[in-house]
Amino acid sequence: MRRYGKNTDEDDIRQRPNRKGNRPRTNIRPKHEDAAEGMVLTVDRGRLTVLIDDIPVHAMKARELGRKAAIVGDRVWVVGDLSGKKDTLARIVRIASRTSVLRRTADDDDPYERVVVANADQLAIVTALADPEPRPRMIDRCLVAAYDGGLSPLLVLTKSDLAEPSKILDLYGDLDIPYVVTSRQELEDGTAVARVREQLDGKITAFVGHSGVGKTTLVNALVPEDRRRSTGLVNAVTGRGRHTTTSALALPLSGDAGWVIDTPGVRSFGLHHVDPSRVIHAFPDLEPGTENCPRACSHDEPDCALDAWVAEGHADPARLYSLRRLLATRERRDGD
Ligand SMILES: Nc1nc2c(ncn2[C@@H]2O[C@H](COP(=O)(O)OP(=O)(O)OP(=O)(O)O)[C@@H](O)[C@H]2O)c(=O)[nH]1
Numbered sequence: 001m002r003r004y005g006k007n008t009d010e011d012d013i014r015q016r017p018n019r020k021g022n023r024p025r026t027n028i029r030p031k032h033e034d035a036a037e038g039m040v041l042t043v044d045r046g047r048l049t050v051l052i053d054d055i056p057v058h059a060m061k062a063r064e065l066g067r068k069a070a071i072v073g074d075r076v077w078v079v080g081d082l083s084g085k086k087d088t089l090a091r092i093v094r095i096a097s098r099t100s101v102l103r104r105t106a107d108d109d110d111p112y113e114r115v116v117v118a119n120a121d122q123l124a125i126v127t128a129l130a131d132p133e134p135r136p137r138m139i140d141r142c143l144v145a146a147y148d149g150g151l152s153p154l155l156v157l158t159k160s161d162l163a164e165p166s167k168i169l170d171l172y173g174d175l176d177i178p179y180v181v182t183s184r185q186e187l188e189d190g191t192a193v194a195r196v197r198e199q200l201d202g203k204i205t206a207f208v209g210h211s212g213v214g215k216t217t218l219v220n221a222l223v224p225e226d227r228r229r230s231t232g233l234v235n236a237v238t239g240r241g242r243h244t245t246t247s248a249l250a251l252p253l254s255g256d257a258g259w260v261i262d263t264p265g266v267r268s269f270g271l272h273h274v275d276p277s278r279v280i281h282a283f284p285d286l287e288p289g290t291e292n293c294p295r296a297c298s299h300d301e302p303d304c305a306l307d308a309w310v311a312e313g314h315a316d317p318a319r320l321y322s323l324r325r326l327l328a329t330r331e332r333r334d335g336d
């Protein structure tokens with residue numbers, strides 16, 4: 001596992017091993033010379049847990065940071081009691097600039113942005129093939145948020161023991177977006193875990209999706225229990241009844257091979273913050289067809305070239321329908 005030394009300076013940051021992703025680095029020497037660097041694992045009402053030298057340290061934001069909030073995935077510098085012992089509270093004195101920011105709003109017409117995760121390289125869009133029913137509309141929205149936030153998407157289709165993946169793969173299988181299909185059986189015998197791990201190596205991956213799709217089940221299968229316990233934080237699923245996740249939690253994969261970030265299920269992925277002109281990037285199969293569009297085409301107007309292009313058979317009409325639906329509902333309250 002990666003270790004963060006104290007007295008971190010620029011050179012240490014540069015020499016950090018296993019940098020496949022574009023983790024933040026800084027040219028500014030920390031103001032506090034004795035500050036230790038770590039990663040925010042979770043945030044609970046102003047109390048943060050920061051992993052420093054393998055120790056989950058309790059911390060809060062120093063007043064000097066002002067309104068700037070640290071979120072899960074942030075790289076931070078911490079001073080004070082770094083023992084991680086009960087009732088200790090260190091102070092976060094600096095937050096590194098972020099390489100990516102995953103944002104959402106509750107609804108499209110809600111201007112209040114929730115920053116979900118910082119510095120993730122990849123967005124695992126988790127969709128159950130049944131229970132709950134898959135909703136392509138949610139997938140499209142997550143794709144928009146991923147491209148907009150600077151994360152590369154990964155589709156994870158769970159519960160293939162309950163339903164066939166073919167319908168969803170008809171829509172998304174040819175988009176050059178990596179995908180994995182998992183079932184309960186394959187999670188238990190380890191085959192699904194190996195397949196998912198291949199897609200996660202060296203990256204920071206945030207798992208998002210509706211409640212009950214199996215995000216925590218998957219994350220727990222990926223990160224062995226003793227490892228989860230060593231962070232002092234456990235997102236429980238086992239035991240009696242369902243355990244819905246209430247706050248985002250970052251966990252390190254074994255072998256210094258990246259991180260997984262479990263997040264609470266969402267009803268919708270509001271995109272109030274996304275400029276409508278950027279929505280098309282989440283539809284790579286349709287994007288080439290916009291070449292003959294009029295200038296500043298909204299792609300939801302009579303002169304849009306996509307109708308003819310799709311009619312010529314270049315893309316699935318269902319995808320154009322999805323794009324239009326997303327563009328049309330972006331300014332309205334939205335059901336899923
Ligand atoms: N049949 C089947 N059930 C699964 C599978 N994966 C997860 N489940 C079940 O689905 C339910 C929900 O799983 P969770 O992992 O809690 O779902 P979640 O996405 O974390 O839900 P939230 O935390 O509410 O967002 C649990 O009862 C799991 O046992 C699967 O591959 N097949």
Ligand SMILES: [Mg+2]
Binds near residue numbers: 216265
């Ligand atoms: Mg969960």
Ligand SMILES: [Zn+2]
Binds near residue numbers: 293294
């Ligand atoms: Zn157009």
